[in-house]
Amino acid sequence: MEKKFIYCDNAATTKVSKSVLDAMLPYFTEEYGNASSIYMLGQGAAKALLRARETVAKAIGAKPHEIFFTSGGSEADNWAIKGMALNGSKSGKKHIITSVFEHHAVLHTCEFLEKQGYEVTYIPVDEKGLINPDDVKNAIREDTCLVTIMFANNEIGTIQPIKEIGEICKEKKVPFHTDAVQAVGNVEIDVKAMNIDMLSLSGHKIHAPKGVGALYIRGGISLPNLIHGGAQEKSKRAGTENLPSIVGLAQAITDAVQNIKEKQQKVSKLRDRLINGILKIQETRLNGDREKRLCGNVNISIRGVEGESLLLMLDMYGILASSGSACTSGSLDPSHVLLSIGLPHETAHGSLRLSISEETTNEDVDYILDTIPKVVDRLRSMSPLWERICKNEGITGTI
Amino acid sequence: MIYSEKVMDHFTNPRNVGEIADADGVGEVGNAKCGDIMKMYIKVDGGVISDVKFKTFGCGAAIATSSMATELIKGKTIDEALKLTNRAVVEALEGLPPAKLHCSVLAEQAMKSAIADYYKKQGIDPTPIIGDLGDCDDCQGCQ
Numbered sequence: 001m002e003k004k005f006i007y008c009d010n011a012a013t014t015k016v017s018k019s020v021l022d023a024m025l026p027y028f029t030e031e032y033g034n035a036s037s038i039y040m041l042g043q044g045a046a047k048a049l050l051r052a053r054e055t056v057a058k059a060i061g062a063k064p065h066e067i068f069f070t071s072g073g074s075e076a077d078n079w080a081i082k083g084m085a086l087n088g089s090k091s092g093k094k095h096i097i098t099s100v101f102e103h104h105a106v107l108h109t110c111e112f113l114e115k116q117g118y119e120v121t122y123i124p125v126d127e128k129g130l131i132n133p134d135d136v137k138n139a140i141r142e143d144t145c146l147v148t149i150m151f152a153n154n155e156i157g158t159i160q161p162i163k164e165i166g167e168i169c170k171e172k173k174v175p176f177h178t179d180a181v182q183a184v185g186n187v188e189i190d191v192k193a194m195n196i197d198m199l200s201l202s203g204h205k206i207h208a209p210k211g212v213g214a215l216y217i218r219g220g221i222s223l224p225n226l227i228h229g230g231a232q233e234k235s236k237r238a239g240t241e242n243l244p245s246i247v248g249l250a251q252a253i254t255d256a257v258q259n260i261k262e263k264q265q266k267v268s269k270l271r272d273r274l275i276n277g278i279l280k281i282q283e284t285r286l287n288g289d290r291e292k293r294l295c296g297n298v299n300i301s302i303r304g305v306e307g308e309s310l311l312l313m314l315d316m317y318g319i320l321a322s323s324g325s326a327c328t329s330g331s332l333d334p335s336h337v338l339l340s341i342g343l344p345h346e347t348a349h350g351s352l353r354l355s356i357s358e359e360t361t362n363e364d365v366d367y368i369l370d371t372i373p374k375v376v377d378r379l380r381s382m383s384p385l386w387e388r389i390c391k392n393e394g395i396t397g398t399i
Numbered sequence: 400m401i402y403s404e405k406v407m408d409h410f411t412n413p414r415n416v417g418e419i420a421d422a423d424g425v426g427e428v429g430n431a432k433c434g435d436i437m438k439m440y441i442k443v444d445g446g447v448i449s450d451v452k453f454k455t456f457g458c459g460a461a462i463a464t465s466s467m468a469t470e471l472i473k474g475k476t477i478d479e480a481l482k483l484t485n486r487a488v489v490e491a492l493e494g495l496p497p498a499k500l501h502c503s504v505l506a507e508q509a510m511k512s513a514i515a516d517y518y519k520k521q522g523i524d525p526t527p528i529i530g531d532l533g534d535c536d537d538c539q540g541c542q
Binding site: 325334344349 | 432454457458459
């Protein structure tokens with residue numbers, strides 16, 4: 001039998017699509033000019049940059065002058081948070097509000113600022129992985145300089161009440177940033193209607209290459225530079241523009257937004273088949289709300305099984321996935337996201353994330369649903385933890 | 400993180416998986432909170448480990464180190480088995496990523512814990528022979 005290759009880790013990164021690659025190619029060897037140069041070649045580059053900026057702006061309901069290209073989501077997050085922190089300190093505002101289950105690009109930036117004398121409130125999430133907007137409202141103080149809450153969680157895929165939080169921040173006159181790296185292209189976004197002041201996005205999650213992203217900064221907000229140097233990006237972000245990738249990002253976001261409804265419908269059907277199918281295995285649970293969830297995200301805990309061994313075995317069957325186990329996080333603790341929704345350590349170690357895309361087929365889902373029980377059976381049959389669970393709880397069999 | 404071919408071989412085709420119903424010694428180390436539990440069963444005939452089986456809940460390296468440890472002690476005398484160190488398990492596996500070295504320690508402890516249990520069943524205090532196995536709670540991993 002031909003070796004399968006089913007990529008189910010699109011929340012980690014995606015394949016560059018053909019349309020994106022085609023759009024990019026001329027900017028390597030033909031239109032390779034520096035957008036700051038005065039001759040025709042440079043002007044061609046400057047025009048391409050302008051078009052890309054318009055495209056990205058349109059996709060999220062922003063104005064072109066509000067889009068600043070960055071090296072990716074982490075830079076955009078760092079810029080927004082450190083910049084607003086610096087702004088706040090000028091008027092004695094040194095309080096930041098975020099959530100416990102943000103991406104590390106946000107969490108570690110906030111932890112860094114705590115060491116610099118800032119105070120950070122970490123809003124908890126409920127057992128379904130959702131933030132209560134009232135908790136944000138109640139946490140806002142006179143000295144709050146920023147609220148930063150992710151649009152959709154990267155591990156459990158839950159979509160947060162961003163519009164409600166945006167309204168609260170607007171009313172309280174506190175700047176609101178959202179890390180929308182997982183949401184762009186999967187959820188319809190209108191920064192104006194949602195009262196978002198700053199939004200981070202990344203190319204490689206939506207079939208553009210790695211190393212490109214953008215920060216939307218609402219007009220009127222003055223954000224100090226993170227990267228100083230040349231006059232690129234209206235002197236707000238130095239460094240010669242990564243034009244091929246920026247053009248790729250613009251193409252990717254166009255493709256993603258164009259077919260968003262169709263994609264949501266198609267992919268969420270496959271997602272639900274996967275969820276329902278895997279949950280047929282005994283002692284499994286879905287992590288994250290079932291409805292308020294990214295169309296491609298499946299995150300299930302399988303008791304008695306450890307995540308890394310599960311991933312290695314699935315890889316042998318040609319299924320590429322991810323887990324929140326400590327062994328895959330590179331630390332000794334399992335994922336902070338899974339712990340934040342109240343999972344005990346042992347259940348968090350046995351989590352499986354499948355993030356599918358519009359390229360995933362029904363046949364792929366059949367194959368995954370056929371394979372996972374086999375792998376779980378094999379691992380549980382050699383797991384002393386499963387043996388103990390069975391003994392203590394009167395469970396029999398493995399799947 | 401990259402695993403050696405040997406690790407992948409022992410993960411894919413683990414040797415000596417299972418249980419021994421009438422084992423002469425059973426040892427279990429690790430805990431679910433840390434994500435690793437190893438259980439080892441030994442059968443002893445005339446001072447020789449005639450059979451050994453294991454069950455492991457854990458990552459690829461945990462399964463591979465358990466498997467390799469059982470291979471290394473099968474057919475050996477208890478004295479020989481007690482000389483097995485975690486380094487020997489790592490070398491036999493052609494190396495482990497640094498973050499996974501604790502799995503080899505766990506494998507050594509599981510084996511020693513099974514031998515300790517064997518001694519206890521014989522009415523012999525294992526501590527002077529094997530030494531202190533250490534407590535899982537002493538490991539800073541979970542702190």
